Amino acid sequence: NAGVMQNPRHLVRRRGQEARLRCSPMKGHSHVYWYRQLPEEGLKFMVYLQKENIIDESGMPKERFSAEFPKEGPSILRIQQVVRGDSAAYFCASSPGTGEDGYTFGSGTRLTVV
Amino acid sequence: GQSLEQPSEVTAVEGAIVQINCTYQTSGFYGLSWYQQHDGGAPTFLSYNALDGLEETGRFSSFLSRSDSYGYLLLQELQMKDSASYFCAAPNTDKLIFGTGTRLQVFP
Numbered sequence: 262n263a264g265v266m267q268n269p270r271h272l273v274r275r276r277g278q279e280a281r282l283r284c285s286p287m288k289g290h291s292h293v294y295w296y297r298q299l300p301e302e303g304l305k306f307m308v309y310l311q312k313e314n315i316i317d318e319s320g321m322p323k324e325r326f327s328a329e330f331p332k333e334g335p336s337i338l339r340i341q342q343v344v345r346g347d348s349a350a351y352f353c354a355s356s357p358g359t360g361e362d363g364y365t366f367g368s369g370t371r372l373t374v375v
Numbered sequence: 376g377q378s379l380e381q382p383s384e385v386t387a388v389e390g391a392i393v394q395i396n397c398t399y400q401t402s403g404f405y406g407l408s409w410y411q412q413h414d415g416g417a418p419t420f421l422s423y424n425a426l427d428g429l430e431e432t433g434r435f436s437s438f439l440s441r442s443d444s445y446g447y448l449l450l451q452e453l454q455m456k457d458s459a460s461y462f463c464a465a466p467n468t469d470k471l472i473f474g475t476g477t478r479l480q481v482f483p
Contacts, residue, residue, distance in 0.1 A: 265417075274384065294470055302419065303462060304473040317469050330401065363420040364471060 263288070265355050266335075267367035274343045274374050282338040282370045286355030293336045294354045294364065295328060304352065310336055343374045377401040377467045386480045387453055395448045395477045397461035397463035405466045407439050407446040410473070413459045421448070421461075453481050 266285040274280050286293050291311055296304040306320040310330035321328065325343075330336040340347055350371050354364035379399045390444040397407065408426040410418040423448060424430050424439035436449040450457055458481045463474040 276418075296473075303476045306470050307473060309470045362409075363423060364418075366417040366419070368417045 265290075265353055265365050265367035265371050267353050270368060272370055272372050274372065276374055277342050277343055280340040280343050280347070280372055282340075282351050282353075282372070283335040284338070284353030284355075284367055285335040286353075287365050290355035290357050290365070292356045293330050293359060294356075295336075295338050296352045296354065298350045298352060298369075300349075307338070307351075315359060340372075343372070345374050348372055349375045377465065377472050379463050379465060381415065381461075381463060381474045381477045383449065383475070384478045384480070386482065388482050389453055389455060391453050393453060393479065394460050395450070395463075395479065397448075397474050398421045399444050399446075399463070399465055399474075401444075401465060401467070403468070404441065404444075404475045407437070408464045408471070409435075409437050409448045410462045410464060411459050412462065412476075418462065450479070455481050455483065457481050 265287055268283050293310045295307040297307055298304050308321050308328045309317040313332050325341045327339045350369045352369045353367045356364050379397055381397050408423040409421040411421050412418040422430055422432055422437040424437050427439055427441055429436055429438045434451045439446040460476045460478050462476045464471045
């Protein structure tokens with residue numbers, strides 16, 4: 262049973278380009294969460310999705326960032342017109358339901374904006 | 376709002392016992408969990424306390440006191456591989472909010 266799969270592991274983008282980060286949750290998990298982690302800092306919540314629905318996007322920047330979890334395929338976190346400040350590790354987690362069932366995290370995507 | 380505060384760094388030697396504290400402020404509280412993260416790696420779930428008291432899992436134990444808004448992670452018989460960052464986390468409505476994180480360095 263594969264865990265949470267994230268790709269790519271590393272992504273380099275020039276300022277102004279678009280970054281697409283993908284996350285496939287664990288089999289049987291219908292809840293997907295995206296977190297951002299700056300170096301030497303904690304995990305900051307960005308968005309919570311279920312299939313075809315954004316449940317909570319209170320942590321998403323108002324501009325340039327969007328997320329989706331389509332009926333088929335992985336969840337996508339999209340960052341348009343990237344800036345240097347977007348450089349961070351982006352982690353996806355999944356769980357079988359809300360409440361504390363223990364999140365399973367992917368290995369993350371490390372985005373570097375040059 | 377919700378915040379979880381932890382010491383930024385803790386050091387200890389192999390074989391010792393170390394306690395990592397977490398104090399929280401929250402408008403609604405459903406329990407406290409702990410995650411471990413090695414450098415460059417994914418956070419991994421360690422434990423969850425829904426009720427007051429001590430939960431033991433091998434060398435790791437976690438404690439919660441709701442009346443004090445406080446919890447801790449206790450690591451016994453420290454090994455070099457325990458060097459990592461440790462985060463407490465609490466559910467906030469529909470998602471987990473993570474603490475500031477504690478970097479544990481274990482020395483030989």
